[in-house]
Amino acid sequence: RTYTIAVIPGDGIGIEVMPPALRCLEAAATRFGFTLIFRHFEWASCTYYLKYGKMLPDDWKSLLKTCDAIFFGAVGDPARVPDHVSLWGSLLRFRREFDQFVNIRPCRLMPGVSSPLTGRAPGSIDFFTVRENTEGEYSSIGGKIFEGTGRETVIQNTVFTRTGVDRVVRYAFELARSRPAKKLTSATKSNGISITMPYWDERVAEIAKEYPDVEVEKYHIDILCAHFVQRPHTFDVVVGSNLFGDILSDLGPACTGTIGIAPSANLNPTSKRTDEDWMPSLFEPVHGSAPDIAGKGIANPVGMIWAGQMMLEHFGEKDAAKALLTAIENVLGGAKAKVQQGGEDVLTPDMGGKGSTEVLGRAIESVLSSA
Ligand code: NAI
Numbered sequence: 283r284t285y286t287i288a289v290i291p292g293d294g295i296g297i298e299v300m301p302p303a304l305r306c307l308e309a310a311a312t313r314f315g316f317t318l319i320f321r322h323f324e325w326a327s328c329t330y331y332l333k334y335g336k337m338l339p340d341d342w343k344s345l346l347k348t349c350d351a352i353f354f355g356a357v358g359d360p361a362r363v364p365d366h367v368s369l370w371g372s373l374l375r376f377r378r379e380f381d382q383f384v385n386i387r388p389c390r391l392m393p394g395v396s397s398p399l400t401g402r403a404p405g406s407i408d409f410f411t412v413r414e415n416t417e418g419e420y421s422s423i424g425g426k427i428f429e430g431t432g433r434e435t436v437i438q439n440t441v442f443t444r445t446g447v448d449r450v451v452r453y454a455f456e457l458a459r460s461r462p463a464k465k466l467t468s469a470t471k472s473n474g475i476s477i478t479m480p481y482w483d484e485r486v487a488e489i490a491k492e493y494p495d496v497e498v499e500k501y502h503i504d505i506l507c508a509h510f511v512q513r514p515h516t517f518d519v520v521v522g523s524n525l526f527g528d529i530l531s532d533l534g535p536a537c538t539g540t541i542g543i544a545p546s547a548n549l550n551p552t553s554k555r556t557d558e559d560w561m562p563s564l565f566e567p568v569h570g571s572a573p574d575i576a577g578k579g580i581a582n583p584v585g586m587i588w589a590g591q592m593m594l595e596h597f598g599e600k601d602a603a604k605a606l607l608t609a610i611e612n613v614l615g616g617a618k619a620k621v622q623q624g625g626e627d628v629l630t631p632d633m634g635g636k637g638s639t640e641v642l643g644r645a646i647e648s649v650l651s652s653a
């Protein structure tokens with residue numbers, strides 16, 4: 283088994299967390315007997331933009347199509363390039379043009395991570411948010427009329443297509459079915475948004491008939507946010523439209539500690555490598571380029587490493603994916619004990635330690651290799 287990966291570090295700490303993540307992936311490949319080919323690209327970064335006046339080369343699409351997946355760091359250098367230029371010119375183009383219609387994020391309480399919700403055992407919070415990633419509230423259809431007058435009016439339409447809703451909801455049901463709890467929660471707001479949201483509910487109810495083994499519940503987005511904070515351990519798979527999913531997919535990981543450890547996948551689950559119009563999926567940490575700590579070597583590499591773990595899972599390398607997740611858990615879980623025994627402090631400062639990107643990355647890599 284050989285997988286070709288487009289490696290795009292981007293900017294800021296994206297460049298710093300990429301090398302430890304690649305070393306962990308290499309270690310997994312060596313241990314489990316598959317081959318990874320890394321194709322490194324320096325574009326989709328503000329450095330490239332400042333040099334060439336554009337975020338991407340003209341042939342970016344054909345270059346990425348030669349790969350099985352895209353492994354992306356973070357983009358953004360807000361002091362020199364406006365965020366809408368850097369983000370819309372790179373990441374958002376990948377998501378849209380490769381029709382990556384599902385965004386998933388695991389929300390899992392890791393050992394050794396202090397969560398705002400104290401008193402819960404590691405692993406007791408363990409769910410996924412599934413966000414519709416291509417349409418819905420983020421349609422860019424609309425406009426402004428009577429500008430500058432007292433009647434100034436702005437309108438932006440929400441677009442739900444049956445295809446668009448069905449495919450993400452079906453993905454969420456499949457994910458729920460594959461997990462022990464087999465439970466799906468749908469985010470709605472049909473009491474206030476009276477046309478599109480009842481339609482969303484209707485499609486969820488319709489597709490639920492195909493999954494009698496999956497328990498289904500729905501909540502309005504406002505109370506669902508409250509439940510995320512107050513009883514996150516009761517969720518399994520949570521699906522939402524583009525806007526609701528956006529909110530939940532930041533709130534979920536936030537409920538389980540630092541955003542420096544959270545990963546994310548932008549998937550096109552239906553495209554096949556053999557298709558003429560192959561559209562690869564993209565794996566990235568949740569965090570951005572963190573200009574405030576860039577260059578200091580203290581960024582938490584776990585978000586990037588965990589994103590790599592999701593990529594291995596996506597390739598079907600289940601054993602390798604499981605081993606990498608276990609290595610992350612063991613290092614984070616054992617870190618405090620290690621310091622107490624007079625050993626090296628491997629945790630990065632965002633987790634209350636004195637470690638570095640390099641040290642934490644090496645610790646995970648060596649646990650993975652030596653198992
Ligand atoms: P950010 O995620 O870069 O940083 C937010 C805060 O979290 C900062 O205090 C940062 O130091 C901390 N943080 C983030 N990741 C960390 C890690 N791995 N280890 C330790 N601490 C970490 O978000 P912010 O500041 O809003 O955006 C900075 C730039 O990143 C902007 O240009 C923004 O557009 C871009 N951005 C890019 C994303 C992407 O490429 N997917 C996502 C979010 C933001």
Ligand code: MG
Nearest residue numbers: 528529531532
């Ligand atoms: Mg967001």
